[in-house]
Amino acid sequence: MHENPRNMTQGTFSFLPPLTDDQIKAQIAYAIKMGWAINVEYTDDPHPRNTYWEMWCQPMFDTKDPAAAFMEVQECRKVYGNMYIKVNAYDNTRWRESVALSFIVNRPKHEPGFHVIRQEANSRAMHYTLHSYATEKPRGDRYK
């Protein structure tokens, strides 16, 4: 059972304790070895299904070393240290052409969590949706 249900879960490793810097570097090294392009994204709009995050830098298609991508993670943490930051690894192989690995590398200090909204529809059918408490404040004011 997940220990802290208030954490947003998204991508790989998100049910594990936060990755250490060395673990992040090792994952990036693996992605580079596989020939995937790394990019770094951030958001203050948490939802397990929100995949439209802001890009931090240009995707790194020809970096050979994990230190380069990790440098961007560190730079992004300096600016958006209290937001969600994730690392994506894109596989441009023909027919795959999609994100092959994606994991969160930074979270806000306090995550207020989610609230389940139930909607009664026709014939007593129930519709469920998630609402993030954090989004009750406008963008930029969240996680202050």
Added chain:
Amino acid sequence: MTAEAAQNLNAVSFDLEGEFARSNVQQVLDKLDRELVGLAPVKQRIREIAALLLVDKARRALGLENEPPTLHMSFTGNPGTGKTTVALRMAEILKNLGYIRQGHLISVTRDDLVGQYIGHTAPKTREVIKKAMGGVLFIDEAYYLYKPENERDYGQEAIEILLQVMENNRDDLVVILAGYANRMEVFFQSNPGFRSRIAHHLDFPDYSEGELFAIAKLMVAAQHYVLSPGAEKVLKDYIPRRMKMAHFANARSMRNALDRAKLRQANRLFERKDRTKLTRADLTTIEAEDLLQSRVFQG
């Protein structure tokens, strides 16, 4: 520390010889000796750097606290003296010694680092630095980054980012600045930050006549050609004449001369009446006449 502990520490030993053999550095140094003619002071310095890194590794293995050595370098010398070639070898050596992780070389000039409008330079420079991480960043004609006559030149921004990375990411990349000796000297005087961050200044001397001849022979052999005895004599005559002319660029001039000789050889073969019966020797031999047509011998 008790006497007994000190005794124990001294008993721990490090096999420098074995580590040297494992690192394959000797092979790279031998290759350097074989393929690069002359450059004795440069080769000596590379040997010293290799020794420094090995001893540093040994010290760390025995638990001696050590700042990793700074290996940013500057290569000064005239065109065609082998700066880029040595930089490539340097990347290989540093990789074998475990100082850099990937061992690739990214060669850039001002255009690759400096942007064209406000806000363009920083991301452009960072992009290049990220590509070079784990390897060597070779900045050719580095003094073009600094243009004192234009105080709003974006080069200054690239310089600041480079200095920052050279300091903070010392473990991640090695920066080599290259260019003419006198202009680099001016560049370092106006950018003391660079001078203090660069530990190794290597000066590439011009080649002598004999060295240029040896280089030309190596180039010919590498491309599977041979010089006829007559052509060798003409080449020996050609070199001092070319050295006196304008735009002489050491080994690069030799390469260009040989490329033109190959062109003339091809043309000569094509004009031959019996061109249906060319032998292997015909195709590989550069004759005296292929070199004698050069403008160096005219007038």
